[in-house]
Amino acid sequence: MHAANANSAAVPRSRQLRLDLLHTFEAAVRHLSFTRAGDELALSQSAVSRQIQQLEDSVGAALFERRHRALALTDAGRILHRAVEDSLERLRDAAARVRSTAARQQLTVTCTPGFASFWLIPRLVRFTAAHPEVDVRISATLELVDLARGGVELAVRFVPSAQGRGPLLFEEEVQPMCAPGLLRDARRPLKTPADLERHTLLTVEMHDAPLTAEWEPWLELMGLSAVHMAHTLRFTRYGEAVAAAIAGQGVVIGRLPLLADFVREKKLVAPFRSPAASRRGYFVTLAPHAAQHPSAQGFADWLVAEAREAGVAAPRRS
Numbered sequence: 001m002h003a004a005n006a007n008s009a010a011v012p013r014s015r016q017l018r019l020d021l022l023h024t025f026e027a028a029v030r031h032l033s034f035t036r037a038g039d040e041l042a043l044s045q046s047a048v049s050r051q052i053q054q055l056e057d058s059v060g061a062a063l064f065e066r067r068h069r070a071l072a073l074t075d076a077g078r079i080l081h082r083a084v085e086d087s088l089e090r091l092r093d094a095a096a097r098v099r100s101t102a103a104r105q106q107l108t109v110t111c112t113p114g115f116a117s118f119w120l121i122p123r124l125v126r127f128t129a130a131h132p133e134v135d136v137r138i139s140a141t142l143e144l145v146d147l148a149r150g151g152v153e154l155a156v157r158f159v160p161s162a163q164g165r166g167p168l169l170f171e172e173e174v175q176p177m178c179a180p181g182l183l184r185d186a187r188r189p190l191k192t193p194a195d196l197e198r199h200t201l202l203t204v205e206m207h208d209a210p211l212t213a214e215w216e217p218w219l220e221l222m223g224l225s226a227v228h229m230a231h232t233l234r235f236t237r238y239g240e241a242v243a244a245a246i247a248g249q250g251v252v253i254g255r256l257p258l259l260a261d262f263v264r265e266k267k268l269v270a271p272f273r274s275p276a277a278s279r280r281g282y283f284v285t286l287a288p289h290a291a292q293h294p295s296a297q298g299f300a301d302w303l304v305a306e307a308r309e310a311g312v313a314a315p316r317r318s
Helices: 002-010 019-031 034-041 045-059 075-103 113-130 193-198 213-222 236-248 259-262 288-292 293-310
Strands: 066-067 068-071 104-110 132-140 153-158 168-177 200-204 231-235 249-257 277-288
Touching: 019 034, 019 075, 019 113, 034 045, 045 288, 066 104, 068 075, 104 293, 113 153, 113 236, 113 259, 113 293, 132 236, 153 213, 168 213, 168 293, 200 236, 213 249, 213 277, 231 236, 236 249, 249 259, 277 288, 277 293
Parallel strands: 104 132, 104 153, 200 231, 200 249
Antiparallel strands: 066 068, 153 277, 168 249, 168 277
Protein backbone atom coordinates (compact mmCIF):
# COMPACT_ATOMS: atom_id res chain seq x y z
CA MET A 1 0.00 0.00 0.00
CA HIS A 2 2.82 2.42 0.94
CA ALA A 3 4.75 1.46 -2.19
CA ALA A 4 1.76 2.23 -4.40
CA ASN A 5 1.32 5.63 -2.77
CA ALA A 6 5.00 6.35 -3.17
CA ASN A 7 4.91 5.49 -6.87
CA SER A 8 1.83 7.68 -7.39
CA ALA A 9 3.43 10.57 -5.55
CA ALA A 10 6.57 10.22 -7.67
CA VAL A 11 4.61 11.01 -10.87
CA PRO A 12 4.40 14.79 -11.43
CA ARG A 13 0.84 16.06 -11.24
CA SER A 14 1.09 17.29 -14.82
CA ARG A 15 1.74 13.69 -15.94
CA GLN A 16 -1.06 12.03 -13.93
CA LEU A 17 -4.13 10.96 -15.91
CA ARG A 18 -7.26 12.95 -15.12
CA LEU A 19 -10.58 11.15 -15.49
CA ASP A 20 -12.28 14.21 -17.00
CA LEU A 21 -9.66 14.33 -19.75
CA LEU A 22 -10.13 10.64 -20.48
CA HIS A 23 -13.89 11.21 -20.68
CA THR A 24 -13.35 14.00 -23.22
CA PHE A 25 -10.88 11.83 -25.14
CA GLU A 26 -13.40 8.98 -25.39
CA ALA A 27 -16.06 11.31 -26.79
CA ALA A 28 -13.61 12.82 -29.28
CA VAL A 29 -12.65 9.33 -30.50
CA ARG A 30 -16.28 8.34 -31.03
CA HIS A 31 -17.07 11.46 -33.04
CA LEU A 32 -13.59 12.07 -34.52
CA SER A 33 -14.56 15.71 -34.10
CA PHE A 34 -13.76 18.15 -31.31
CA THR A 35 -16.86 20.16 -32.24
CA ARG A 36 -19.31 17.24 -32.00
CA ALA A 37 -17.60 15.96 -28.84
CA GLY A 38 -18.05 19.43 -27.37
CA ASP A 39 -21.74 19.42 -28.27
CA GLU A 40 -22.17 16.14 -26.41
CA LEU A 41 -20.23 17.31 -23.36
CA ALA A 42 -21.59 20.89 -23.32
CA LEU A 43 -18.10 22.25 -24.01
CA SER A 44 -16.80 24.54 -26.71
CA GLN A 45 -14.63 23.19 -29.50
CA SER A 46 -11.66 25.09 -28.12
CA ALA A 47 -12.22 23.68 -24.60
CA VAL A 48 -12.20 20.14 -25.99
CA SER A 49 -9.04 20.90 -27.95
CA ARG A 50 -7.33 22.25 -24.82
CA GLN A 51 -8.29 19.17 -22.78
CA ILE A 52 -6.95 16.84 -25.47
CA GLN A 53 -3.74 18.85 -25.51
CA GLN A 54 -3.46 18.50 -21.72
CA LEU A 55 -3.96 14.73 -22.03
CA GLU A 56 -1.32 14.51 -24.76
CA ASP A 57 1.08 16.45 -22.54
CA SER A 58 0.45 14.07 -19.63
CA VAL A 59 1.12 10.92 -21.73
CA GLY A 60 3.92 12.50 -23.72
CA ALA A 61 2.56 11.60 -27.15
CA ALA A 62 0.19 12.93 -29.80
CA LEU A 63 -3.15 11.11 -29.73
CA PHE A 64 -4.76 12.58 -32.85
CA GLU A 65 -3.60 13.55 -36.31
CA ARG A 66 -5.19 16.93 -37.04
CA ARG A 67 -6.23 16.77 -40.65
CA HIS A 68 -8.24 19.26 -42.68
CA ARG A 69 -11.73 19.11 -41.16
CA ALA A 70 -11.02 15.64 -39.78
CA LEU A 71 -9.28 13.77 -36.98
CA ALA A 72 -7.54 10.40 -36.98
CA LEU A 73 -6.07 8.43 -34.12
CA THR A 74 -2.33 7.96 -33.92
CA ASP A 75 -0.84 4.65 -32.80
CA ALA A 76 -0.53 6.08 -29.28
CA GLY A 77 -4.15 7.22 -29.47
CA ARG A 78 -5.31 3.73 -30.44
CA ILE A 79 -3.41 2.17 -27.51
CA LEU A 80 -4.92 4.60 -25.04
CA HIS A 81 -8.39 4.27 -26.55
CA ARG A 82 -8.37 0.48 -26.13
CA ALA A 83 -7.44 0.91 -22.46
CA VAL A 84 -10.10 3.58 -21.90
CA GLU A 85 -12.80 1.50 -23.61
CA ASP A 86 -11.89 -1.56 -21.53
CA SER A 87 -12.03 0.47 -18.32
CA LEU A 88 -15.34 2.09 -19.21
CA GLU A 89 -16.87 -1.30 -20.07
CA ARG A 90 -15.80 -2.65 -16.68
CA LEU A 91 -17.29 0.37 -14.96
CA ARG A 92 -20.56 -0.04 -16.87
CA ASP A 93 -20.74 -3.73 -15.90
CA ALA A 94 -20.02 -2.90 -12.25
CA ALA A 95 -22.68 -0.18 -12.22
CA ALA A 96 -25.22 -2.56 -13.74
CA ARG A 97 -24.46 -5.16 -11.07
CA VAL A 98 -24.79 -2.57 -8.33
CA ARG A 99 -28.13 -1.39 -9.71
CA SER A 100 -29.36 -4.96 -10.02
CA THR A 101 -28.32 -5.84 -6.47
CA ALA A 102 -29.93 -2.72 -5.06
CA ALA A 103 -33.19 -3.47 -6.87
CA ARG A 104 -33.40 -7.11 -5.76
CA GLN A 105 -35.24 -8.18 -2.62
CA GLN A 106 -33.83 -10.86 -0.32
CA LEU A 107 -36.38 -13.29 1.17
CA THR A 108 -35.44 -16.02 3.66
CA VAL A 109 -37.89 -18.86 4.26
CA THR A 110 -37.51 -21.49 6.98
CA CYS A 111 -39.25 -24.88 6.82
CA THR A 112 -38.63 -28.55 7.51
CA PRO A 113 -36.20 -30.45 5.25
CA GLY A 114 -39.03 -32.75 4.10
CA PHE A 115 -41.30 -29.89 3.10
CA ALA A 116 -38.42 -28.17 1.30
CA SER A 117 -37.28 -31.25 -0.63
CA PHE A 118 -40.60 -32.88 -1.52
CA TRP A 119 -43.07 -30.02 -1.85
CA LEU A 120 -41.49 -26.57 -2.02
CA ILE A 121 -38.40 -26.95 -4.20
CA PRO A 122 -40.17 -28.74 -7.10
CA ARG A 123 -42.58 -25.77 -7.29
CA LEU A 124 -40.18 -22.93 -6.50
CA VAL A 125 -39.27 -22.33 -10.14
CA ARG A 126 -42.77 -20.95 -10.71
CA PHE A 127 -42.31 -18.31 -8.03
CA THR A 128 -38.85 -17.24 -9.22
CA ALA A 129 -40.10 -17.04 -12.81
CA ALA A 130 -42.99 -14.78 -11.77
CA HIS A 131 -40.83 -12.72 -9.36
CA PRO A 132 -37.32 -12.42 -10.85
CA GLU A 133 -36.65 -9.41 -8.59
CA VAL A 134 -36.77 -11.61 -5.44
CA ASP A 135 -33.82 -13.73 -4.30
CA VAL A 136 -35.20 -16.61 -2.20
CA ARG A 137 -33.09 -18.35 0.45
CA ILE A 138 -34.44 -21.63 1.82
CA SER A 139 -33.35 -22.55 5.35
CA ALA A 140 -34.37 -26.21 5.72
CA THR A 141 -34.09 -27.18 9.38
CA LEU A 142 -35.93 -29.02 12.13
CA GLU A 143 -35.04 -26.23 14.55
CA LEU A 144 -37.76 -23.76 15.47
CA VAL A 145 -36.39 -20.42 14.27
CA ASP A 146 -37.29 -17.32 16.27
CA LEU A 147 -38.91 -15.05 13.67
CA ALA A 148 -38.97 -12.05 16.02
CA ARG A 149 -35.16 -11.87 16.01
CA GLY A 150 -35.01 -11.04 12.30
CA GLY A 151 -33.05 -12.67 9.50
CA VAL A 152 -36.05 -14.78 8.41
CA GLU A 153 -39.19 -13.29 6.88
CA LEU A 154 -41.44 -16.35 6.62
CA ALA A 155 -41.78 -19.81 8.14
CA VAL A 156 -43.77 -22.86 7.16
CA ARG A 157 -44.39 -24.50 10.53
CA PHE A 158 -45.19 -28.22 10.81
CA VAL A 159 -47.08 -28.40 14.09
CA PRO A 160 -50.12 -30.07 15.68
CA SER A 161 -53.19 -28.65 13.97
CA ALA A 162 -54.60 -27.29 17.21
CA GLN A 163 -51.42 -25.20 17.73
CA GLY A 164 -51.12 -23.80 14.22
CA ARG A 165 -51.07 -20.04 13.59
CA GLY A 166 -51.54 -18.33 10.25
CA PRO A 167 -52.88 -19.74 6.97
CA LEU A 168 -53.05 -23.54 6.89
CA LEU A 169 -51.59 -24.95 3.68
CA PHE A 170 -52.71 -28.52 4.28
CA GLU A 171 -53.00 -31.15 6.97
CA GLU A 172 -51.05 -34.37 6.77
CA GLU A 173 -52.11 -37.95 6.22
CA VAL A 174 -49.80 -40.92 6.72
CA GLN A 175 -49.74 -44.51 5.48
CA PRO A 176 -47.10 -47.16 4.74
CA MET A 177 -45.39 -46.88 1.34
CA CYS A 178 -42.86 -48.88 -0.61
CA ALA A 179 -41.46 -49.37 -4.10
CA PRO A 180 -43.76 -51.12 -6.62
CA GLY A 181 -41.20 -53.90 -7.03
CA LEU A 182 -41.41 -54.73 -3.34
CA LEU A 183 -45.17 -54.99 -3.60
CA ARG A 184 -44.81 -57.51 -6.45
CA ASP A 185 -42.44 -59.76 -4.48
CA ALA A 186 -44.43 -63.00 -4.22
CA ARG A 187 -42.07 -64.38 -1.57
CA ARG A 188 -42.92 -61.52 0.79
CA PRO A 189 -46.49 -60.44 0.15
CA LEU A 190 -47.82 -57.11 1.45
CA LYS A 191 -51.55 -57.69 1.52
CA THR A 192 -52.30 -57.11 5.21
CA PRO A 193 -50.54 -55.21 8.03
CA ALA A 194 -49.43 -58.54 9.46
CA ASP A 195 -47.27 -59.02 6.35
CA LEU A 196 -45.06 -56.13 7.49
CA GLU A 197 -43.20 -58.52 9.78
CA ARG A 198 -41.41 -59.92 6.70
CA HIS A 199 -40.06 -56.50 5.66
CA THR A 200 -37.56 -53.87 6.70
CA LEU A 201 -38.69 -50.80 8.64
CA LEU A 202 -37.30 -47.53 7.25
CA THR A 203 -37.50 -44.96 10.00
CA VAL A 204 -36.12 -41.62 11.15
CA GLU A 205 -34.51 -41.25 14.55
CA MET A 206 -36.18 -38.50 16.56
CA HIS A 207 -35.01 -37.18 19.92
CA ASP A 208 -36.76 -38.90 22.84
CA ALA A 209 -39.26 -40.64 20.54
CA PRO A 210 -39.76 -44.34 19.76
CA LEU A 211 -38.69 -45.53 16.32
CA THR A 212 -42.28 -46.03 15.20
CA ALA A 213 -43.59 -42.66 16.50
CA GLU A 214 -44.51 -41.55 12.97
CA TRP A 215 -46.55 -44.71 12.49
CA GLU A 216 -48.82 -44.08 15.50
CA PRO A 217 -51.73 -42.34 13.67
CA TRP A 218 -51.88 -45.16 11.12
CA LEU A 219 -51.53 -47.88 13.78
CA GLU A 220 -54.38 -46.27 15.73
CA LEU A 221 -56.57 -46.22 12.61
CA MET A 222 -55.83 -49.90 11.97
CA GLY A 223 -56.46 -50.84 15.61
CA LEU A 224 -52.87 -52.00 16.09
CA SER A 225 -50.73 -51.35 19.15
CA ALA A 226 -47.36 -51.72 17.44
CA VAL A 227 -45.63 -52.59 14.18
CA HIS A 228 -43.28 -55.57 14.08
CA MET A 229 -40.84 -55.86 11.18
CA ALA A 230 -37.95 -58.18 10.37
CA HIS A 231 -35.25 -55.53 10.18
CA THR A 232 -34.77 -51.81 10.78
CA LEU A 233 -32.84 -49.16 8.87
CA ARG A 234 -32.48 -45.89 10.74
CA PHE A 235 -31.86 -42.48 9.18
CA THR A 236 -31.27 -38.98 10.47
CA ARG A 237 -33.51 -37.31 7.85
CA TYR A 238 -36.83 -38.26 6.33
CA GLY A 239 -35.55 -37.71 2.79
CA GLU A 240 -33.00 -40.49 3.28
CA ALA A 241 -35.69 -42.92 4.44
CA VAL A 242 -37.83 -42.05 1.40
CA ALA A 243 -34.87 -42.57 -0.95
CA ALA A 244 -34.32 -46.01 0.58
CA ALA A 245 -38.01 -46.86 0.07
CA ILE A 246 -37.86 -45.82 -3.59
CA ALA A 247 -34.78 -48.04 -3.95
CA GLY A 248 -36.83 -51.02 -2.70
CA GLN A 249 -35.02 -51.39 0.62
CA GLY A 250 -38.06 -51.46 2.87
CA VAL A 251 -41.30 -49.80 3.96
CA VAL A 252 -41.53 -46.17 5.10
CA ILE A 253 -44.40 -44.27 6.62
CA GLY A 254 -45.46 -42.04 3.75
CA ARG A 255 -46.54 -38.45 4.37
CA LEU A 256 -49.19 -36.99 2.13
CA PRO A 257 -49.29 -34.67 0.32
CA LEU A 258 -45.48 -34.37 0.55
CA LEU A 259 -44.97 -37.64 -1.34
CA ALA A 260 -47.91 -37.22 -3.72
CA ASP A 261 -45.62 -36.66 -6.71
CA PHE A 262 -43.78 -39.93 -6.05
CA VAL A 263 -47.11 -41.77 -5.84
CA ARG A 264 -48.31 -40.12 -9.04
CA GLU A 265 -45.07 -41.09 -10.80
CA LYS A 266 -45.44 -44.67 -9.45
CA LYS A 267 -42.11 -44.51 -7.63
CA LEU A 268 -43.98 -45.33 -4.41
CA VAL A 269 -47.18 -47.25 -3.76
CA ALA A 270 -49.41 -47.62 -0.70
CA PRO A 271 -50.03 -51.34 -0.19
CA PHE A 272 -52.96 -50.96 2.22
CA ARG A 273 -54.62 -47.77 0.86
CA SER A 274 -55.63 -46.67 4.33
CA PRO A 275 -54.43 -43.12 5.04
CA ALA A 276 -54.74 -41.81 8.58
CA ALA A 277 -54.80 -38.16 9.63
CA SER A 278 -51.69 -37.31 11.62
CA ARG A 279 -53.46 -34.34 13.22
CA ARG A 280 -50.55 -32.14 12.15
CA GLY A 281 -50.43 -29.51 9.44
CA TYR A 282 -48.25 -26.98 7.62
CA PHE A 283 -48.95 -23.37 8.57
CA VAL A 284 -47.57 -20.19 6.98
CA THR A 285 -46.24 -17.74 9.57
CA LEU A 286 -44.90 -14.26 8.77
CA ALA A 287 -42.21 -12.61 10.88
CA PRO A 288 -43.20 -9.41 12.71
CA HIS A 289 -40.93 -7.34 10.45
CA ALA A 290 -42.42 -8.88 7.28
CA ALA A 291 -45.04 -6.14 7.19
CA GLN A 292 -42.32 -3.97 5.62
CA HIS A 293 -41.37 -6.80 3.25
CA PRO A 294 -43.97 -7.04 0.44
CA SER A 295 -42.26 -10.05 -1.14
CA ALA A 296 -42.86 -12.05 2.07
CA GLN A 297 -46.61 -11.55 1.85
CA GLY A 298 -46.42 -12.30 -1.87
CA PHE A 299 -44.61 -15.56 -1.15
CA ALA A 300 -47.19 -16.50 1.49
CA ASP A 301 -50.02 -15.89 -0.99
CA TRP A 302 -48.16 -17.92 -3.61
CA LEU A 303 -47.79 -20.87 -1.21
CA VAL A 304 -51.53 -20.89 -0.53
CA ALA A 305 -52.28 -20.66 -4.27
CA GLU A 306 -49.91 -23.56 -5.02
CA ALA A 307 -51.56 -25.72 -2.37
CA ARG A 308 -54.95 -24.87 -3.84
CA GLU A 309 -53.71 -25.68 -7.37
CA ALA A 310 -52.41 -29.03 -6.14
CA GLY A 311 -55.85 -29.78 -4.70
CA VAL A 312 -54.60 -30.11 -1.14
CA ALA A 313 -55.28 -26.63 0.25
CA ALA A 314 -57.17 -26.34 3.51
CA PRO A 315 -59.65 -23.54 4.18
CA ARG A 316 -57.77 -20.27 4.78
CA ARG A 317 -57.30 -19.47 8.45
CA SER A 318 -56.16 -16.28 10.17
